[in-house]
Amino acid sequence: MIRISILYPNTPGARFDMAYYVTRHMPRSIALLSAHPGFRSVSVEKGLGGGAPDTPPAFTAMCHYEFESVEAFMAAFMPHAAELQGDIPNYTDVAPTIQFNEIVLS
Amino acid sequence: MIRISILYPNTPGARFDMAYYVTRHMPRSIALLSAHPGFRSVSVEKGLGGGAPDTPPAFTAMCHYEFESVEAFMAAFMPHAAELQGDIPNYTDVAPTIQFNEIVLS
Numbered sequence: 430m431i432r433i434s435i436l437y438p439n440t441p442g443a444r445f446d447m448a449y450y451v452t453r454h455m456p457r458s459i460a461l462l463s464a465h466p467g468f469r470s471v472s473v474e475k476g477l478g479g480g481a482p483d484t485p486p487a488f489t490a491m492c493h494y495e496f497e498s499v500e501a502f503m504a505a506f507m508p509h510a511a512e513l514q515g516d517i518p519n520y521t522d523v524a525p526t527i528q529f530n531e532i533v534l535s
Numbered sequence: 536m537i538r539i540s541i542l543y544p545n546t547p548g549a550r551f552d553m554a555y556y557v558t559r560h561m562p563r564s565i566a567l568l569s570a571h572p573g574f575r576s577v578s579v580e581k582g583l584g585g586g587a588p589d590t591p592p593a594f595t596a597m598c599h600y601e602f603e604s605v606e607a608f609m610a611a612f613m614p615h616a617a618e619l620q621g622d623i624p625n626y627t628d629v630a631p632t633i634q635f636n637e638i639v640l641s
Contacts, residue, residue, distance in 0.1 A: 432580055434597070451639050459640070473640035474538055477605070480633025487632045491540070493599075499583070526593045527586025533557050534565070534579035 467501025555626040573607025
């Protein structure tokens with residue numbers, strides 16, 4: 430099982446419209462990607478704070494998609510890449526950090 | 536519901552013993568923290584690569600604990616903080632990025 434993490438750095442001065450992200454971008458992304466049989470689960474998160482008290486979170490928002498394999502995710506995502514990536518400027522001017530992970534314990 | 540993310544940056548030249556982390560540190564951490572009634576789930580992940588082809592992952596490893604609340608996590612973690620944090624040098628010389636998140640969609 431793999432997880433794709435999309436992390437939005439909490440860059441000072443950057444724009445991030447959490448309402449748009451949570452009520453428009455992510456529901457559309459989930460509707461499109463969850464239609465693939467390799468889809469397993471998704472989690473969308475808002476950063477609350479850092480590990481030390483009264484510190485800001487390193488990331489404003491995170492999204493984690495769990496899929497059966499990297500190939501399954503790519504097959505689910507690629508047909509919708511233009512629409513989903515084209516929507517990013519509607520809620521942020523930050524480039525997300527994206528990474529593929531293997532789930533080793535859960 | 537909240538998630539605590541512990542992210543280990545993939546710093547060039549840094550040391551990270553994945554075998555120790557996956558077979559010793561995390562099983563001990565999970566045994567201790569999952570005993571608390573506020574515990575919900577945990578995922579431990581190994582970074583495979585970045586979003587662009589043939590790029591390294593930003594993080595060597597990630598761990599995500601889901602708990603009922605920040606208070607529940609702190610109550611579960613604090614009695615074992617010295618043991619668990621003291622074990623970190625046994626597998627890495629990288630300081631993890633830790634953050635608290637609110638789960639807004641799942």
